[in-house]
Amino acid sequence: MAYGNSDTAARAPLRAGARHGLKIVVVGGFGVGKTTMVRSVSEIRPLSTEETMTTAGVGVDDTTAVRGKTTTTVAFDFGRITLDDEFVLYLFGAPGQERFWFLWDQLFAGTLGAVVLVDTRRLEDSWYAIDRLEHHGTPFVVARNNFGAPRHTLDQLRDALDLPRHVPLVDCDARRRDSSKAVLVALVDHLFALSSAREPTP
Amino acid sequence: MKPRLDDEDPDRLYTITGGRSRVGGGSLDLVTLIVSESEPTAGMQSEHARILRTCRRPTAVVELSADLGLPVSVVRILLCDLLDAGVVTARHPRPTHSPDALPSPELLKRVLLGLRKL
Ligand SMILES: Nc1nc2c(ncn2[C@@H]2O[C@H](COP(=O)(O)OP(=O)(O)OP(=O)(O)O)[C@@H](O)[C@H]2O)c(=O)[nH]1
Ligand SMILES: [Mg+2]
Numbered sequence: 001m002a003y004g005n006s007d008t009a010a011r012a013p014l015r016a017g018a019r020h021g022l023k024i025v026v027v028g029g030f031g032v033g034k035t036t037m038v039r040s041v042s043e044i045r046p047l048s049t050e051e052t053m054t055t056a057g058v059g060v061d062d063t064t065a066v067r068g069k070t071t072t073t074v075a076f077d078f079g080r081i082t083l084d085d086e087f088v089l090y091l092f093g094a095p096g097q098e099r100f101w102f103l104w105d106q107l108f109a110g111t112l113g114a115v116v117l118v119d120t121r122r123l124e125d126s127w128y129a130i131d132r133l134e135h136h137g138t139p140f141v142v143a144r145n146n147f148g149a150p151r152h153t154l155d156q157l158r159d160a161l162d163l164p165r166h167v168p169l170v171d172c173d174a175r176r177r178d179s180s181k182a183v184l185v186a187l188v189d190h191l192f193a194l195s196s197a198r199e200p201t202p
Numbered sequence: 203m204k205p206r207l208d209d210e211d212p213d214r215l216y217t218i219t220g221g222r223s224r225v226g227g228g229s230l231d232l233v234t235l236i237v238s239e240s241e242p243t244a245g246m247q248s249e250h251a252r253i254l255r256t257c258r259r260p261t262a263v264v265e266l267s268a269d270l271g272l273p274v275s276v277v278r279i280l281l282c283d284l285l286d287a288g289v290v291t292a293r294h295p296r297p298t299h300s301p302d303a304l305p306s307p308e309l310l311k312r313v314l315l316g317l318r319k320l
Contacts, residue, residue: 013259013260013261021235022313023232047268049274080265083313083317084316087313088235092232112305139304185314185317185318188313188314188317189314192307195306
């Protein structure tokens with residue numbers, strides 16, 4: 001299917017009946033393909049914006065214990081998928097590094113779940129993100145974005161990431177729409193399984 | 203203070219928000235959809251007028267932020283003015299309960315259906 005954007009600058013507005021905004025966050029280290037994934041499935045060209053956060057002097061790596069408030073600005077990008085007449089899904093590409101910790105609570109509040117994009121050449125970039133998501137209780141899947149042929153099996157990667165068996169781990173090529181779509185489907189399938197298992201509260 | 207809107211003005215954000223840094227806009231999620239209930243009026247602050255025009259169709263807070271080139275926190279403040287004036291309404295996302303409260307299987311099924319159609 002053709003890539004959804006026309007040449008016109010104005011993007012298509014949402015349907016008049018759109019009323020439920022949903023969120024999925026794509027996290028991962030620098031250059032791992034977050035924006036690429038958002039672009040490949042989004043119906044609009046990814047937009048970027050920023051959020052200014054006021055943090056009350058609780059910097060994690062700050063040994064001078066600054067009192068008072070610090071303002072920090074974080075840029076992120078996002079895309080959009082119209083699911084039906086009422087539901088619209090927003091995909092956020094968010095930096096996964098520790099120094100953005102203050103953004104995480106906000107981005108993850110109310111999110112359906114997260115995709116952790118992993119570049120196996122820089123596995124350590126993923127650890128913080130996985131740790132944070134587990135801490136938040138945000139459901140997630142891990143997707144290995146392949147830059148060239150993978151050198152390890154997914155099982156080896158699972159071990160290296162110390163990833164529990166119940167967390168789905170898949171391969172993807174973030175540049176391809178069907179591949180990125182499959183990752184999102186894997187996430188929502190996972191959520192569905194979790195939610196269905198919980199549903200009948202005896 | 204007199205508004206002096208200018209992209210290059212370092213005080214621009216301060217000017218736009220009238221110096222307020224925090225109002226009740228915290229309840230506006232990034233994906234809250236904003237809808238205009240009336241047309242812009244003459245003399246209205248330009249950002250307010252622009253939001254009203256854009257939101258003739260539902261528009262997420264985060265999209266407004268990208269359109270206006272303003273941080274989300276500033277857009278929330280502008281939206282609070284418009285909500286207070288009753289010229290826009292907000293379609294909030296489903297309330298989020300505790301962090302590990304999952305969406306219902308019905309909702310997720312709908313998301314899956316939409317994704318599969320992509
Ligand atoms: N070979 C290959 N290249 C990719 C793939 N995904 C992304 N790239 C390329 O990798 C580079 C970085 O991708 P981005 O999508 O900008 O990565 P990002 O995670 O958004 O980067 P930051 O926002 O800077 O952290 C781009 O040049 C992409 O074209 C992939 O699956 N395979
Ligand atoms: Mg990016």
